[in-house]
Amino acid sequence: xxxxxxxxxxxxxxxxxxxxxxxxxxxxxxxxxxxxxxxxxxxxxxxxxxxxxxxxxxxxxxxxxxxxxxxxxxxxxxxxxxxxxxxxxxxxxxxxxxxxxxxxxxxxxxxxxxxxxxxxxxxxxxxxxxxxxxxxxxxxxxxxxxxxxxxxxxxxxxxxxxxxxxxxxxxxxxxxxxxxxxxxxxxxxxxxxxxxxxxxxxxxxxxxxxxxxxxxxxxxxxxxxxxxxxxxxxxxxxxxxxxxxxxxxxxxxxxxxxxxxxxxxxxxxxxxxxxxxxxxxxxxxxxxxxxxxxxxxxxxxxxxxxxxxxxxxxxxxxxxxxxxxxxxxxxxxxxxxxxxxxxxxxxxxxxxxxxxxx
Ligand SMILES: Nc1nc2c(ncn2[C@@H]2O[C@H](COP(=O)(O)OP(=O)(O)OP(=O)(O)O)[C@@H](O)[C@H]2O)c(=O)[nH]1
Ligand SMILES: [Mg+2]
Numbered sequence: 001x002x003x004x005x006x007x008x009x010x011x012x013x014x015x016x017x018x019x020x021x022x023x024x025x026x027x028x029x030x031x032x033x034x035x036x037x038x039x040x041x042x043x044x045x046x047x048x049x050x051x052x053x054x055x056x057x058x059x060x061x062x063x064x065x066x067x068x069x070x071x072x073x074x075x076x077x078x079x080x081x082x083x084x085x086x087x088x089x090x091x092x093x094x095x096x097x098x099x100x101x102x103x104x105x106x107x108x109x110x111x112x113x114x115x116x117x118x119x120x121x122x123x124x125x126x127x128x129x130x131x132x133x134x135x136x137x138x139x140x141x142x143x144x145x146x147x148x149x150x151x152x153x154x155x156x157x158x159x160x161x162x163x164x165x166x167x168x169x170x171x172x173x174x175x176x177x178x179x180x181x182x183x184x185x186x187x188x189x190x191x192x193x194x195x196x197x198x199x200x201x202x203x204x205x206x207x208x209x210x211x212x213x214x215x216x217x218x219x220x221x222x223x224x225x226x227x228x229x230x231x232x233x234x235x236x237x238x239x240x241x242x243x244x245x246x247x248x249x250x251x252x253x254x255x256x257x258x259x260x261x262x263x264x265x266x267x268x269x270x271x272x273x274x275x276x277x278x279x280x281x282x283x284x285x286x287x288x289x290x291x292x293x294x295x296x297x298x299x300x301x302x303x304x305x306x307x308x309x310x311x312x313x314x315x316x317x318x319x320x321x322x323x324x325x326x327x328x329x330x331x332x333x334x335x336x337x338x339x340x341x342x343x344x345x346x347x348x349x350x351x352x353x354x355x356x357x358x
Contacts, residue, residue, distance in 0.1 A: 003037055003040055003041045003044070004041065006037055007034055007037045007038060007041070010030050010033055010034050010037070011034060013030055014027065014030045014031065014034070017030065021195065024194065024195055024198045024221070025195070025197060025198045025201050027221060028194070028198045028201060028202050028205075028221050028224075028225070029201060029202070029205055031221055031222065031225055032202050032205045032206060032225050032228070033205070035225050035229055036206075036229075038162070039164075039229065039231050041124075042130065042163075042164075042231070056098045056100050056113060056135065058111065058138065059100070059102070059109070059111050060102055060108070060109035060110055060111040061108045061109050061110060061281065061300040062108070062110050062111070062140040062141070062279050062281060062300075063110070063111040063112075063113060063138070063139045063140050063141075064103075064110060064111070064112045064113065064139060064140065064141045064142075064143050064275055064279075065113045065115055065135060065136040065139035065141070065142055065143065066078060066112065066113065066114050066115060066143050066145055067115065067118060067136055067142055067143065067144050067145065067156065067160065068117060068118065068144060068145035068146060068147075068156060069117050069118060069119070069147070069150070069152055069155075069156065070092035070094075070116075070117030070119075071089075071090070071091070071092050071094075071117070071147070072117070072145045072146060072147040072242055072243075073088075073145060073147070073242040073243060073262045073263075074095070074114050074115075074117070074145050075087065075088045075094060075095050075099065075114050076088045076242075076262040076263065077114075077145060077242060077260075077262040078099060078101045078112055078114040079101070079262075080262050080265065080268060081101065081103045081112055081268065081271070081272070082101025082102050082103045082112050083101055083102055084099060084100070084101030084102075084112075084114070086099045086101075086114060092117065095114060095115075095116050095117070096116055097116065098113050098114070098115050098116070098132075098135055099113070099114040100112070100113050100114075101114070103272065103275075105272045105273075105275070105276055106276055106281075106283055106298075107283055107295075107296070107297060107298040107300065108276060108281055108283070108298075108300045109300075110275060110276070110279075112143075113135060113139065115132045115135050115136065116128065116132055118132060118133075118156060118159050120155050120159070121159075122159045122163075123158075123159045123160075123162035123163040124162070129159065133159070133160070133163040133165070136160070136163070136165065137163065137164075137165060137233055139235070140235065140236075140279055141235060141236050141237065141238065141275060141278055141279050142160065142165070142167055142235060142236075142237040142238075143237070143238050143240065143275070144156060144157070144160075144237060144238070144239045144240070145240055145242050146239065146240065146241050146242065146256070147241075147242060147243060148241050148242075148243055148244075148246060148247050148253065149243070149246065153239075164229070164231045164232050164233060165232075165233050165235065166226065166232055166233065166234045166235070167235065167236070167237035168236055168237050169234055170234065171227075171232075171234050172217065172219055172223050172224065172226055172227035173215070173216040173217040174213065174214070174215050174216070174217075174219070174224065174227035175212075175213070175214040175216075176203075176208070176211055176212070176213050176214075176227070176228070177211060177212045177214075178208065178210065178211050179210040179211055179212055180210060181210050182210050183200075183209070183210060184199075184200045184203045184204070184208060184209075184210070184211055184213065185211070185212050185213065186199050186200065186213045186215070187212070187213070187214050187215070188214070188215040188216070189214075189215070189216045190215070190216065190217060190218050191218060192215060192218055192219075193218055193219070193220060194219070194220070194221060194224060198221070199213060199215075199224065202221075202224060202225065202228065203228075206228045236278045236279060236280075237278075238257045238258070238271075238274055238275065238278055239256050239257050240256065240257060240258045240259070240260050240267075240271065241253050241256050241258070241259050241260070242260055242261065242262055243261060243262075243263070244259040244260055244261040244264075244266050244267060245261040245263060245264050245266065247259065257274065258270055258271055258274065279302075280302050280303035280304075281300055281301070281302065281303075281347075282300070282301045282302065282303060282305065282345060282346060282347040282348075282349075283298035283299070283300065283347055283348055284298055284299040284300075284301055284310060284345050284348075284349050284350075284351050285298050285299075285348070285349070285350045285351065286298075286299060286351055286352075286353075287350050287351065287352045288352070289352060293350045299313055299314075299351075301313070301345060304344060305344070305345055306341060306342050306343055306344050306345065307322075307325050307327075307339060307340065307341050307342070307343050307345065307351070308341040308342065309345075310345060310351065311341075314353075317358075318353065318355060321355040321356045321357075321358060322341065322353065322355060322356075323354045323355060323356050324338055324339065324340060324354050325338070325339050325340070325343065325351055325352065325353050325354070326338055326339070326351075326352040326354070327339050327343065327345070327349050327350065327351055327352075328349070328350040328352075329346065329348050329349035329350050330346040330347065330348060330349060331343070331344060331345050331346040331349050332349070336352070
């Protein structure tokens with residue numbers, strides 16, 4: 001039996017299994033088997049798939065992937081946000097390859113990838129979906145573009161989910177440590193909904209015989225299985241409704257991040273800011289002693305980055321010659337605060353380095 005048939009069979013079995021405590025172990029096992037088979041299938045598809053036209057080098061400080069059904073206006077949006085000039089059209093599947101463009105915002109170079117429109121079944125390989133989704137996987141942010149006249153939102157988010165991508169979710173707070181003996185030991189800092197023997201079973205199912213499992217959040221079966229799979233990717237996402245110029249009743253779309261119009265330019269300023277912020281990008285202005293900071297070309301870092309991370313982006317030997325830094329701005333307690341390598345930087349900090357002479 002092929003991988004596909006086996007998945008189908010298991011999915012049918014799962015549907016027939018009632019959801020209650022008594023069946024939890026069984027459901028866990030089926031879900032875990034499905035997850036593993038899907039991973040296998042994706043690997044197989046990758047091995048044979050034709051990726052020509054899809055291989056795009058990552059450039060700039062961060063990458064955004066535009067995801068949506070055909071004709072929602074992805075290419076029009078790419079052209080408006082970046083230097084790109086790609087074809088757009090009133091018919092579906094105008095775009096058949098990945099088109100990159102560069103958005104310059106707040107001193108950052110943000111690469112935007114317009115990928116071919118997704119279709120239902122994309123995660124299973126329909127319409128070149130596997131390749132499209134592998135481009136999305138490599139991005140730092142997913143920008144879902146929806147058409148107000150034909151939302152089909154769940155179809156899109158389902159494909160993204162099935163490809164192992166988890167949008168706006170933190171990785172599960174689960175730690176697994178392999179041991180030499182002692183079986184599977186589960187400990188948790190919160191009350192757990194899943195039963196302990198279900199967890200043990202899932203661990204065996206995934207090839208562990210001796211391990212310590214520490215769980216720090218109350219999670220369901222799916223999220224626990226996510227914690228055991230290597231191919232899950234957690235990344236930020238934004239959902240926008242395009243073609244705002246065509247909408248009569250805007251209140252219907254209150255739950256979305258933003259209403260935009262790639263045609264009239266409405267909302268695009270806010271979208272640029274939102275992209276920058278959601279990716280957790282920071283601007284750090286470098287300054288030489290007794291000089292003004294360089295505000296035109298900030299160093300672009302990520303939330304949580306330290307002085308040590310900043311040094312990685314600077315010319316070679318600065319790290320070896322580092323003595324200390326002085327920071328003025330949101331992360332400093334007072335101007336020109338003297339700090340070391342582990343100091344965390346914030347957006348719009350001014351950074352001055354003192355280096356050893358060699
Ligand atoms: N009214 C209106 N039409 C828009 C807007 N943005 C795009 N369109 C139109 O929608 C149609 C599809 O736009 P594209 O940018 O080609 O859509 P796409 O998502 O790239 O489509 P595929 O490449 O086929 O996946 C074109 O006729 C655009 O002119 C908008 O904000 N408002
Ligand atoms: Mg297009």
